[in-house]
Amino acid sequence: MPRVSRKQAELNREIIVEAATRLFRERGLHGISVVDVMGAAGLTHGGFYGHFDSKEALAKEACTRAFTQSMERWKQKIDANDNRVSARTSIIAPYLSAANRDNPGESCPVTAFAGDMCHETAESGLHQTYTQGLEALLQMLTPLMGSDQPQANRQQALVDYSLMVGALTLARATRGNELSDEILDAARHFLTSQGESV
Template identity: 35%
Template sequence: MRKTREQAAESKEKIIETAARLLRERGVAGASIADVMAAAGMTQGGFYRHFASKNDMLTAASRHAFATMASGIDRDIDAAGADAALSAYVARYLSREHVANPGMGCPAAGFGTDAGRMPEVLGAEFADGAEHLIARVTAGLVARGVATEAARADAIRTLTMLVGTVVMARALGPSPLQDEIIAAAQDRLAAP
């Protein structure tokens, strides 16, 4: 039975969502075509109806992961304003839930090192995604009264502190040092 265009689009979206989760959880090596298709509940043979290559899938997954994170911040901005959205973003980012669940978390903390090793595949999407996050953090800082000229640099520092904290916390696993690292970042990034 042939799939309709709508069914094919739904299948492709499911593959992208699954690949984005596995990419954040396991990195590039753990997001093989076979792994992604099995996790999506599909056969490996159908992969090439949707993507030209694994790299094509990884690019789409990276774009999706960053867009998902940015849209969550956008919903918070619409609901409560940029300042409150920034506070909520930092709180979610530094939460135990985010540390323990990389598959649903930030792509920068999930596969940033892989993007650095594969700039020809992930570099452009990663840079674009990082710019979108920086823009949202910048808006939150401006809403807090940070001068516009200084806000972008502060946003970059904020984002890199968030990412570095989560990467370190995940590497350490549950421990007193993990708690200490998270607490230090929370203290540093607390709203004025």
Template identity: 40%
Template sequence: MPRASKEQAERNRERVVETAARLFRERGVENVSIGEVMAEAGLTHGGFYKQFESKEALINEAFALAFSQSSRTWDEVTRRVARAEAPATGLNALVKHYLKERPLEQACPMLAFSSTASTSEVSAGLASSYRRGTEALYAQFKREMQQTLGASVEPDELETQTNVMFSAMVGAAMLGRAMGDTPLSRALAGAITASASASASDAGD
């Protein structure tokens, strides 16, 4: 294959994965067909199998891309705040960002892909892809907790507080996504945000 054609094929493949990640986040994996992905990417349906072995192969790559995109966004949020204010405020900024209402195509992949990853029919490969992505975001969140709580915190205490805050943040976002803008969803998000703010304030004292 000539170099120009090979480079174009690689660009087309990247466009398909980017398009799939966006559509899967917006509408759910099970609600998006290969034909829809290819049409949205501006490519023919017939070209799909020149690039991917199956829809599952595409889903795997789309999962990896979506989790990577979220990780980069989290980094940008915390770095921006740390430069402008103080490192301990990164957690507060991250929680606020996570709970902020946003378009579905920018939804957290932990939420957007959970229904796919939790079905009994899901393959071991897809389940593993989801698990790796979630564990990577958890580790990133834990680093922010460490930055906020300080180096003196005991490992067990760090683990406990991280688990509570992370699960509460994701749970509040999941309920907000399912229920919409209701008094309860606002109260839950507000409680988690206040808790993160209090942790940052305590660290600064």
């Protein structure tokens, strides 16, 4: 069999990471196998170890990619608005939407990976990647709060994001029941109406 060129190898690696990023968000970091990832990438599973030392190494890179994608989306939303209230709403409203609930493969890694992180040690590279990603998103959300006190803004961002993640998690867990929509609607209404006075 002919040897794959460096360019093709780089492309294959990119395809694998993209496939893993989507699958891990959809089914959790421990809910898929190397065979699943390579199948989604359209490649044979035998080639996996030519790109990654382990599934954990791929999971860490996919986790980093998912957070980078979320940060880029948030930055675009913030940059497209001319005040903090509309910028904050532009993040919250789509986050707490039925479309976001129903498409976890393109959604927030904080929600997608939270359950898995509960079983990781604090020292694991994956846990550290997750924590750093969460902190980066919080740092983007914090300036959108309304106080002139940085610590008060930090506290409000922690509360808001915790509510967003919790509501999205519960909405996914109850998908197919009217309760799911109720949870999303209640959290979205609370946060967006609160934002006008924060």
